[in-house]
Amino acid sequence: MKRALDIVILSDIHLGTFGCHARELHNYLKSIEPRTLVLNGDIFDIWYFKKSYFPREHMEVVRRLLKMAVNGTKIYYLTGNHDDLLRKFGEISLGIIQLRNKLVFQIDGKTHWVFHGDVFDASVQRARWLAKLGGEGYDLLIRINRSINWIRRLFGFAPVSFAAKVKKGVKGAVKYISDFEETAIQIASEKAYDYVVCGHIHKPQIRQVTANNGHTVTYMNSGDWVEHLTALEFSNGQWSLYHYDETEFDVVSPRLQVTEHEPRVYSLRREEILPETNGIAAFEAL
Numbered sequence: 001m002k003r004a005l006d007i008v009i010l011s012d013i014h015l016g017t018f019g020c021h022a023r024e025l026h027n028y029l030k031s032i033e034p035r036t037l038v039l040n041g042d043i044f045d046i047w048y049f050k051k052s053y054f055p056r057e058h059m060e061v062v063r064r065l066l067k068m069a070v071n072g073t074k075i076y077y078l079t080g081n082h083d084d085l086l087r088k089f090g091e092i093s094l095g096i097i098q099l100r101n102k103l104v105f106q107i108d109g110k111t112h113w114v115f116h117g118d119v120f121d122a123s124v125q126r127a128r129w130l131a132k133l134g135g136e137g138y139d140l141l142i143r144i145n146r147s148i149n150w151i152r153r154l155f156g157f158a159p160v161s162f163a164a165k166v167k168k169g170v171k172g173a174v175k176y177i178s179d180f181e182e183t184a185i186q187i188a189s190e191k192a193y194d195y196v197v198c199g200h201i202h203k204p205q206i207r208q209v210t211a212n213n214g215h216t217v218t219y220m221n222s223g224d225w226v227e228h229l230t231a232l233e234f235s236n237g238q239w240s241l242y243h244y245d246e247t248e249f250d251v252v253s254p255r256l257q258v259t260e261h262e263p264r265v266y267s268l269r270r271e272e273i274l275p276e277t278n279g280i281a282a283f284e285a286l
Helices: 022-030 056-070 084-089 122-126 128-154 162-169 171-190
Strands: 003-011 031-042 072-078 097-100 102-107 108-116 196-197 207-210 216-221 230-235 236-245 266-267 283-284
Touching: 022 031, 022 056, 031 056, 031 108, 056 072, 072 102, 171 196, 171 216, 207 236, 216 236
Parallel strands: 003 031, 031 072, 072 097, 108 196, 196 216
Antiparallel strands: 003 230, 102 108, 207 216, 230 236, 266 283
């Protein structure tokens, strides 16, 4: 049974990279039926796109999104820094998908401002080569992390996120994230927006803040499908943060599947009824 939702916001999927959890995202998309789906940047990773790597699971996500659009879900694709090539097309309609740089809408009189957030990132705006170098290091860390987590699961240990530990341990990264959020909140308050919704920094969150001018802003970040596997959902008049849980889905590992054999048929041979068995027959498989 699919969950009916009013709005779903996804960001930082990074299709085309080793770190993307495409299978898990596909499971999630099959489980929901949103009226509106906002793809808030870095859906495809054009920076690191390679012809040799775009596996079937990644293509299944694309097919699922197109199927949702055909079946009536209104989809907005907001561009991010890793798919900024699409910004050259401007804000246009691609038939069943609307391409935008940002989105402003109202729910119950509350104004929502949705954009990817890379406009606040100085490394992206002024030193793109540095941002790409950092992105390659991040992608390598994610690949190593996934390999180690695979081994941890074999021994019954919970997965860990090295990238999250690095971000928490490096003061510069923590300060950058804090500055990013405060900048988004401050600008939203100046524009009298009630909600500001971003992606980009891969840190899922919902929190309410009173800005310096006294205006209350709810800051939300939809997270990512590389580390956290999260989404923002709006239903029954309120926003919530969804965290993917493997146990919610009927996914069976091929290694746990047992090959079914034809039932064995047995025959009773009279000559094998032995006196010492008190009439217990010996069976022979055909």
